[in-house]
Amino acid sequence: MLEKDFGEVVVRVAGSAGDGVASFGDTLSKLASRMGLGLCAYNSYQSVIRGGFVWLQMKISNDKVYTHGDNPNILVPLNQSEYYRHKDSVLPGGFIVYNSDKVKVDQERSDVNYVSLSLRELSPQHSKQAIMQNILLLGAVVKIVGLDSELLKDVIRKSFGKKNEEVVNANIEVMEAGYNNTGISYDFGIKRQDKKYYVITGNYAIAAGAAIGGCKFYAAYPMTPATSILHWFASNGAKYGIVVKQFEDEIAVVNAAIGAGFVGTRAMCATSGGGFSLMTEAIGSAAMTETPVVIVNSMRGGPSTGLPTKTEQGDLFQALGASQGDYPKAIIAPKDPVSAFYMSAEALNIAEKYQIPVILLVDFLLSNGYYGIPFEEIDPSKIKIERGEIVTTLNGEKYLRYKDTPTGVSPRVLPGTSGVCYVAATDEHDEDGVLISDVYTDEKKRKKMMEKRMRKMEYIVKDFGLPVVEGDDNPDITFVGWGSTYGVIKETSNILRKKGIKVNHVHVEYVYPVKKEIAEILSKYKNVVIVENNYTSQYSKLLRMETGYSIEKKILKYDGEPFTPLYLFEESKKYL
């Protein structure tokens, strides 16, 4: 018996970089979503271009899926070493599907089914193209799970396009060889559903949300795991009138984005921790000149170059401590691709409304994971562009760029507006923009300007939403998470519930400034456990520092890989 829920299946494909692990996943995800199935995939790859140990795991289900699951029902090892590395992970009753030209099976397990296919035998004319084994084995998987092979042909046709008829035919041929020569199948309960899904990564959701949210300037310097945002904009920007530019480094990136923001454009840029380090000086400067800018930081395993292709939530304090001095900023961390879509646009709104830098904090897992998102959950009409106060005509009154107002926000006049001129400076300045650092630092003026800027924080925090609170009343355990751990906490909660445990889940997306209500909410529960993908439990530190509320129970992971439901389930036992 498979230890899995009926109606879902977990497939793992493992190989080396260059073996086509990602495209195997890509094709499978397209097939699944076109069958109306939910899915979630995680690609555990390495920081080399060829070689290295790579595996991709996808959970496919009749319903929406939140994580890539734990141990697989089906393993597809693309070479010998990956066979050894992963064979023990397969659940009892599961399948190991392999190309016998490349993988020799030994140390056989008696509790799994071996499905052996030979590319050389089944499709001699294509056996020279190593990559063809993937489609062969995919055909077998489709057969085992009972997915729709006709639809798969369609997907293949779409992928390779009309121009490559020969390639399309070859792929279909080999796929069918795999499909037809697999004599075994299993009823996972997977059935075509009448649902529509987008298949999207967190990064694409950010890009799409920003584009729809009015981003018109995107600057970047490539850095994993943020790079695919650049790729999206580079391929799509021109269509939507978005200037897209790769600069010489992250310092140029963020300063250019600030320049673009200063002249009145909605500007965004993205990087990971190392590049973010280089951006910090300018982030503080945007707060000082009160220029809107959005910086996406997609976190990876740290410190330093660290684990470039692994996940971690270790950069919260970096975001918090970015640049010298006290200044207003916002840090938000979407919990999944749907949130990423909306919050990316919201970040642009917050930035313009409050004229501050906004940091959108995501991580490798969310950025590069593939998620099936039900159609109705992404509604572009919900995105409203809010620019804050922009003055275009002045009725003779003297314009003060940094007017001291009750909210701390001073209406903007954009450069190019005639009849007005001002200078925005990173030095301390008075309401009119004139420096107070050079001739005489009037202490009262300085105090006023500092308070004006910091006052924004009171209003931002009011705009912020409360955390997501889900689950049972009178919970035996309360999980607290932030960012990408939402899915795994949700699935783990369900596992626990099946064991009769009452669980609730408080998930924070609006990270900084901290809403004091979070502490109030948590203090109602008796057994609060924080779940973080880092070593020092950065969020619980932030919460304690801002509210005094302590979370003493912690489940932390910092080995590069994301949490999985069973892992979290096991870890949570110590608090039950």
Place this chain on the structure above:
Amino acid sequence: MLEKDFGEVVVRVAGSAGDGVASFGDTLSKLASRMGLGLCAYNSYQSVIRGGFVWLQMKISNDKVYTHGDNPNILVPLNQSEYYRHKDSVLPGGFIVYNSDKVKVDQERSDVNYVSLSLRELSPQHSKQAIMQNILLLGAVVKIVGLDSELLKDVIRKSFGKKNEEVVNANIEVMEAGYNNTGISYDFGIKRQDKKYYVITGNYAIAAGAAIGGCKFYAAYPMTPATSILHWFASNGAKYGIVVKQFEDEIAVVNAAIGAGFVGTRAMCATSGGGFSLMTEAIGSAAMTETPVVIVNSMRGGPSTGLPTKTEQGDLFQALGASQGDYPKAIIAPKDPVSAFYMSAEALNIAEKYQIPVILLVDFLLSNGYYGIPFEEIDPSKIKIERGEIVTTLNGEKYLRYKDTPTGVSPRVLPGTSGVCYVAATDEHDEDGVLISDVYTDEKKRKKMMEKRMRKMEYIVKDFGLPVVEGDDNPDITFVGWGSTYGVIKETSNILRKKGIKVNHVHVEYVYPVKKEIAEILSKYKNVVIVENNYTSQYSKLLRMETGYSIEKKILKYDGEPFTPLYLFEESKKYL
């Protein structure tokens, strides 16, 4: 009657940049210290080279002095506008000493004494050299206070050196004209003392401490308020075999220091917040490659370019959040120049012993203030160079650069040592230095290496000293401070004591990792007030986040100028 303690006097000289305010202070400080008097001076200058409103204030006393005091007994306005700006600050019974060629006295106060001298009349041959008014007025001040004019001649001779006999004579002449034509004096109770003082700024103390502490590589890019450390090393380095280099930017600076540290030199660099931002990426990298490096951050008014020549303690969170990910580091903040001297050397020891980046956090006030330090408080023999474990010969066993040890510290072999070769990488690596990020990120190895590095923190915190605790039993009020506020809290405490209030003072110098004992110490007191020169009370946040201990009562200042005793006294009333 002067509201000052007997045995001390406060002199303020005010002018524009270029008027020679600093050299007036310099000469006076030399005279005072040679008379065995204590002193402390603060130079409130602006971020322009000429013009701007500059004032320097010095407190001189029969005893050691901790701050530059509040309102002056004697004001020396060097021009008309500064006369107006400062005249009301003079204490009743005090003196305004001016050159009547440049300053016209009106809006006269009846409670102060006006001492008018004319350079043109008294020394017509030097009246073209505007700068000569300073020595004239200094002569007058010396007369009023009853300082030793013969000694002052000596100081003048030393300052200008033998080569400039003409200049020396001119200065002595004019000084005597001022001295002899001042018909008034006052018994401040200042008397020659049988004490020896160094006159030193915080920055010079850092430089001297580092040089004596074995620093052999100093790199920098100029940035106020850290620049004078570079100037000290540039003038003195070669004598002591120290390589001193100004690089093209702060990124080069810190990476070069790391490179120097890697090959086995003790390396230091210094900057302020903006430059520190640029250094953060490399700071994390030093932790990852386990390379010792010391970074001095002298804080100034922020955010961004902010107030380049003003003081603030606003960069604590920047230091804390420097670079991505979790990694070991130490942050220490000397309380005065004596501490700066020892802690600068200690920073080099910590860095080498634990193979980590160490951040020495000071601020404008401490960096550039002049302090008279009693001779016996600075004892170079107390500085011991501790390098941690360095292996020079291997007995055939395989050397593991990143050996997992109980303390997390792995003995170093320095490049150039024959028979060994290894690679230090900013990517995650195993004990032997081989990357684990590229081919296969073994989760167990990663976890082990992360824990190895972070384990150092447990030992560092044990090495750290407890905070300074001074004052009365059963205090009515307990002040908590860190860094440069030590002096002002000490003086304020004495003012309060004179009013019959029991005060104690807990001062933190070892900032991070946080010693939990600090919370225990504080929780014994009933009325705890934190004093910080920043907006958000960064230290109390850090303390709460690390220990859960909350300080609710705060006295914060963020207007660019440092606390003064009376200011702090007034502010503390709300908690009494």
Place this chain on the structure above:
Amino acid sequence: MQAVDIKNFQVNLNPTWCPGCGDYGLLRGLQIALSKLSLDPSQVVIVSGIGCSSNLPHFIKSYGYHSLHGRALPTAEGMKMANPNLTVIAAGGDGDGYGIGVGHLIHACKRNIDITYLVMNNQIYGLTTGQTSPTSDFGSKTKSTPEGNYEYSFSPIFLAISAGATFVARTFSGELEHMSEIIVKAIQHKGFALIDDISPCVTYNKKNTYQWYKERIYKLEDVGHNPYDLSQAIQRSTEWEDKIPIGVFYINQDKLPYDQLDPVIRQGGIFSKPLELTDDQKKEILYSFL
């Protein structure tokens, strides 16, 4: 040229520079040039870094952005890309532009973006009270090199040409008419223009004084220099100690500026377009994820 009144570019604030500072010259030369060009101050943005020289935007009427040390160029590039209708001028010191910011300079030259960059070169770090800069002469005694500078200086002119700048000139703060003419040409030039302005620091650079420069300076136009000839330009660019040429070293009109190559910027930039996409565009984006 039909000039507007120079008053259009004057503000009610005295520069904070030392009396005699060369930066007064550049300020004046720039004001003359902008008035010669009859520009509307509200269509001009001047972006600077940090340094004495970088305080310039405060002393001239136009929009201004006083950015970070070394970061004037990328900030200016973002502005130009977002709103190419603006006349974008970057300004700063030699430390700012050739020291910490030289990477951006190289790439701005390479990118050939239509910005005029004015470097007030005083061969010293002024605002930080006198340390070595990348253009400090070999052997110069400064606060950071009290025994003399052990680095050879480079020629920013040579460097900019090698990186691909299409208009490279030198001016002198003691020659305003000459300077303003060159600034006019630089602003009119379509592409990246570097002007290395010799702007003496009277307070901290006691070697390279007005006098020192005056003894050495000559005009390229007086010696029949052809700015369209790369090898002539390079040869002149390395002249220093004995003779110092001012004028236009190099012009290259073969390369299009970045802002005319990029398909979005070319269309007048994004500034004038509505931020919101059409419903069809939104759908297209989402459907690409099906």
Place this chain on the structure above:
Amino acid sequence: MQAVDIKNFQVNLNPTWCPGCGDYGLLRGLQIALSKLSLDPSQVVIVSGIGCSSNLPHFIKSYGYHSLHGRALPTAEGMKMANPNLTVIAAGGDGDGYGIGVGHLIHACKRNIDITYLVMNNQIYGLTTGQTSPTSDFGSKTKSTPEGNYEYSFSPIFLAISAGATFVARTFSGELEHMSEIIVKAIQHKGFALIDDISPCVTYNKKNTYQWYKERIYKLEDVGHNPYDLSQAIQRSTEWEDKIPIGVFYINQDKLPYDQLDPVIRQGGIFSKPLELTDDQKKEILYSFL
């Protein structure tokens, strides 16, 4: 030259580069050069940045420091200044050295510090899966410029010469003997040496392939090039699309390296000296504050 066994520089770890990657060539060429020079591996430090090419130190026996993206040079400079007895070699990619790190390159050239810098130039960002680099040709289609690169590429050779480098050469990963001879000369050269190695990326650069290069490459020594002549060097440095010269472009022996000018480094550096000052020195320091 009396060469030691190349095995001295080999390690028990297979490079992680794609089969056919040009970086194998440079690795081999460097190993040959080091063995020709009979160096002791423990007296060599190789410092790299981040990129496919920057993984090199792991595949060669010597001390190594795999630093940050773009920061190989300043790290290497700190090492050389602290211990000038070491042979310090910096290595990395075109993105690393000419993109994010170009400011350091310019200043290292200017400083003329005795380091050999090997840039594996594949005209692409390899490790991040194929974006435009500063040497990507105009019009190149990459992941960040799917419609073609709108920037003109620059010549790193030209740039380094203009910044003051005293040894500037180009090698090709397909010509190992030629390469290793040039690396030998570069290491022997006293001063900063840049070697721009053409090192094809077989995975992401589909334009500039081995074939493409082979059709264009010629050797400077075959055409009688005089590397001591600046103007010849510059002229050759700008050749590309049609003909690509390899060999030594430029040598300047008139400038002393930084490490021989600085009074402390010149004396064999600080490395060999005791850290502790004498009691007299300590007193002298403190008495200066009296």
